[in-house]
Amino acid sequence: MNASMKPVSLPSPAPLLSRTGWVAFLVALIVVCAVAPVLNLLVPSDSVFHLSDYGVGLVGRIMCYAICALAMDLIWGFTGILSLGHGLFFALGGYAMGMYLMRQIGLDGNYKSELPDFMVFLDWKTLPWHWTFSDSFVATLFLIIAVPGLVAFVFGYFAFRSRIKGVYFSIITQAMTFAAMLLFFRNETGFGGNNGFTDFKRILNIPVATPSMRMTLFVLTGVTLLAFFLMARWLINSKFGRVLQAVRDAETRVMFSGYNPLGYKLTIWTISAMMCGVAGALYVPQVGIINPSEMSPANSIEIAIWAAVGGRATLIGPILGAFIVSGAKSWLTVAYPEFWLYFLGALFIGVTLFLPDGVVGLVKRLSQSAQKSGDRS
Amino acid sequence: MTPELLEEGARRAETYVATHPAASGNTESGGRTAAFSRLAIPGAVDTTHGRILYLEDVSVSFDGFKAINKLSLDIAPGELRCIIGPNGAGKTTMMDIITGKTRPDEGRVFFGSTIDLLRYKESEIAQMGIGRKFQKPTVFEQLSVFENLELALKTNKAVGSSMVFKLDSAQSDRLAEVLHTIHLSDSVSRQAGFLSHGQKQWLEIGMLLMQDPKLLLLDEPVAGMTDEETERTAELFLSLKGKHSLMVVEHDMSFINTISDIVTVLCDGSVLAQGTLAQVQADERVIEVYLGR
Numbered sequence: 001m002n003a004s005m006k007p008v009s010l011p012s013p014a015p016l017l018s019r020t021g022w023v024a025f026l027v028a029l030i031v032v033c034a035v036a037p038v039l040n041l042l043v044p045s046d047s048v049f050h051l052s053d054y055g056v057g058l059v060g061r062i063m064c065y066a067i068c069a070l071a072m073d074l075i076w077g078f079t080g081i082l083s084l085g086h087g088l089f090f091a092l093g094g095y096a097m098g099m100y101l102m103r104q105i106g107l108d109g110n111y112k113s114e115l116p117d118f119m120v121f122l123d124w125k126t127l128p129w130h131w132t133f134s135d136s137f138v139a140t141l142f143l144i145i146a147v148p149g150l151v152a153f154v155f156g157y158f159a160f161r162s163r164i165k166g167v168y169f170s171i172i173t174q175a176m177t178f179a180a181m182l183l184f185f186r187n188e189t190g191f192g193g194n195n196g197f198t199d200f201k202r203i204l205n206i207p208v209a210t211p212s213m214r215m216t217l218f219v220l221t222g223v224t225l226l227a228f229f230l231m232a233r234w235l236i237n238s239k240f241g242r243v244l245q246a247v248r249d250a251e252t253r254v255m256f257s258g259y260n261p262l263g264y265k266l267t268i269w270t271i272s273a274m275m276c277g278v279a280g281a282l283y284v285p286q287v288g289i290i291n292p293s294e295m296s297p298a299n300s301i302e303i304a305i306w307a308a309v310g311g312r313a314t315l316i317g318p319i320l321g322a323f324i325v326s327g328a329k330s331w332l333t334v335a336y337p338e339f340w341l342y343f344l345g346a347l348f349i350g351v352t353l354f355l356p357d358g359v360v361g362l363v364k365r366l367s368q369s370a371q372k373s374g375d376r377s
Numbered sequence: 378m379t380p381e382l383l384e385e386g387a388r389r390a391e392t393y394v395a396t397h398p399a400a401s402g403n404t405e406s407g408g409r410t411a412a413f414s415r416l417a418i419p420g421a422v423d424t425t426h427g428r429i430l431y432l433e434d435v436s437v438s439f440d441g442f443k444a445i446n447k448l449s450l451d452i453a454p455g456e457l458r459c460i461i462g463p464n465g466a467g468k469t470t471m472m473d474i475i476t477g478k479t480r481p482d483e484g485r486v487f488f489g490s491t492i493d494l495l496r497y498k499e500s501e502i503a504q505m506g507i508g509r510k511f512q513k514p515t516v517f518e519q520l521s522v523f524e525n526l527e528l529a530l531k532t533n534k535a536v537g538s539s540m541v542f543k544l545d546s547a548q549s550d551r552l553a554e555v556l557h558t559i560h561l562s563d564s565v566s567r568q569a570g571f572l573s574h575g576q577k578q579w580l581e582i583g584m585l586l587m588q589d590p591k592l593l594l595l596d597e598p599v600a601g602m603t604d605e606e607t608e609r610t611a612e613l614f615l616s617l618k619g620k621h622s623l624m625v626v627e628h629d630m631s632f633i634n635t636i637s638d639i640v641t642v643l644c645d646g647s648v649l650a651q652g653t654l655a656q657v658q659a660d661e662r663v664i665e666v667y668l669g670r
Contacts, residue, residue, distance in 0.1 A: 008553040008556050008557065008562045010552060011523055013543070238542065239527070239528070239540070239542040240536065240539040240540040242517075242524050243528060243539055245517065245519055246520065246528055249517045250516070250517055250518075252499075252511070252515065253515045253516070253517065253584075256476060256509045257503060257528060257529045257584065257588065258500050258503035258504040258531075258534045258588065259500055259534045259539075260498065260500040264536055
């Protein structure tokens with residue numbers, strides 16, 4: 001048999017990014033780190049090239065959303081597990097950051113007390129136990145990743161071990177998020193209840209509401225998004241990523257090929273939750289508020305919409321999706337506030353019916369048909 | 378115990394001690410080499426007694442329906458066993474039990490003399506060396522033929538090692554060889570979802586070969602194949618016989634006629650008859666269950 005065997009050329013492993021991919025990546029990095037700061041801080045505000053503070057805030061926020069969409073793509077697009085609970089992980093990261101920001105207010109609050117205002121208002125005398133490390137920035141950085149990660153790990157372990165799949169899993173994640181929202185709404189849990197945390201003054205003892213701090217957070221968010229993109233790309237390009245896709249396509253075959261899907265699902269689920277936590281932590285100082293409404297079911301569903309609109313299982317698609325949908329949202333809520341929700345609904349129906357692979361899928365299809373017609377002529 | 382087996386056992390013991398330094402030296406017998414003839418090595422399949430798979434009085438029922446009823450069956454190393462039987466005879470359920478998908482209500486299932494399969498999960502059983510092909514071809518449709526085979530490759534399948542996995546040259550050669558065996562060398566980069574039904578069947582068989590299993594369970598491997606493809610499959614199975622043990626469930630009698638030595642007829646969850654195809658076809662009871670009263 002071997003004698004007659006003609007050599008087979010096996011495909012070599014795919015590079016992390018193609019040549020054009022790296023160029024685009026570097027351009028994005030330069031835009032985030034250099035062009036945007038220069039246009040915002042150095043170009044005078046009456047120039048046409050000036051980037052407004054509003055614009056910086058908007059794009060900064062959308063980049064946080066894009067991180068969530070990317071995280072959603074890893075678990076939904078590549079592994080086929082639709083989570084409707086990513087809003088929870090986002091909010092947990094945000095709350096961890098918010099607690100630190102509340103402690104940074106120090107004695108400058110309305111009640112001039114060491115304790116955050118809402119605790120004084122509730123007539124509390126000492127910090128609750130879970131605020132112990134909230135004055136340390138390093139501990140906060142750790143908690144931003146660890147808390148969503150731990151919640152996701154424990155929840156995921158039991159859900160995946162019991163082989164809960166498909167729509168049942170989605171519903172349970174949604175219920176978990178809703179339960180957490182109700183919990184955070186209560187005053188006695190020590191998270192500021194209905195109002196959450198706001199009125200932040202400083203971060204690392206630097207005033208938070210200045211143009212330069214706004215720009216710093218913007219750059220930080222942009223760099224984080226790009227770094228997460230590379231990480232996601234590396235994960236998906238590895239055999240680990242292919243096992244995830246295999247789990248999505250035929251989980252029993254994966255098991256009978258000798259893989260235990262539990263570990264794979266749990267790993268990507270936890271990573272995805274941690275990414276959302278980081279996004280939430282970057283989001284809170286930029287918008288200046290975190291409250292339980294971030295855990296409302298609609299927020300988690302919106303994350304799934306970004307991924308679907310942009311194109312599942314494409315990595316770049318969900319990032320675009322977050323920009324398209326959130327950009328349209330911020331424009332429409334100003335221009336046509338009554339119609340925004342109709343637009344969102346129509347968008348989701350339209351994408352489901354006509355663009356199963358999202359915007360990226362549409363672009364691919366168009367460029368392919370253009371190529372074909374080019375070949376014919 | 379025959380001299381060959383003793384010698385083989387001694388060789389195994391030597392290699393085991395050589396690769397596991399902790400096993401030598403501080404033995405129970407005070408530093409002397411223990412006089413073991415047959416070393417039970419964890420994970421290794423012990424076929425000294427001439428059987429690679431035993432099923433003993435296995436029963437399972439779903440909602441009161443006895444899908445498997447006191448089934449006893451055993452397979453020798455290197456044997457190619459064909460299983461036939463009317464619909465609902467319990468053929469697929471039997472494979473579910475062997476591969477860990479279904480837990481039997483009672484009975485014992487052993488892989489070799491030492492491994493109790495009922496104690497392991499699907500993925501662990503697959504890693505120990507039991508490969509399974511489903512009735513409906515099941516491949517990873519969104520991945521290429523190459524990636525499908527690469528995933529099936531026998532290697533460390535933990536999360537961490539998958540992240541840093543790189544195909545080495547020996548593995549590449551193995552992959553190329555399997556690609557050639559399953560006649561898909563020209564479709565290496567093709568997406569598996571675009572293959573024809575027969576090619577998907579071949580790909581799934583190829584994935585089993587990549588796992589390098591000791592025992593292959595094949596559920597209707599030639600369903601939907603053209604005559605030529607069926608013929609090639611028969612050749613392939615005959616070439617695997619001896620090196621691997623195979624258990625083939627089929628309805629295609631001419632295919633069975635080509636490949637079989639011993640045929641087992643299942644009916645209502647237990648063995649009805651066993652023998653060469655001609656023998657079982659002449660059996661009154663077999664004729665009865667197939668043709669009806």
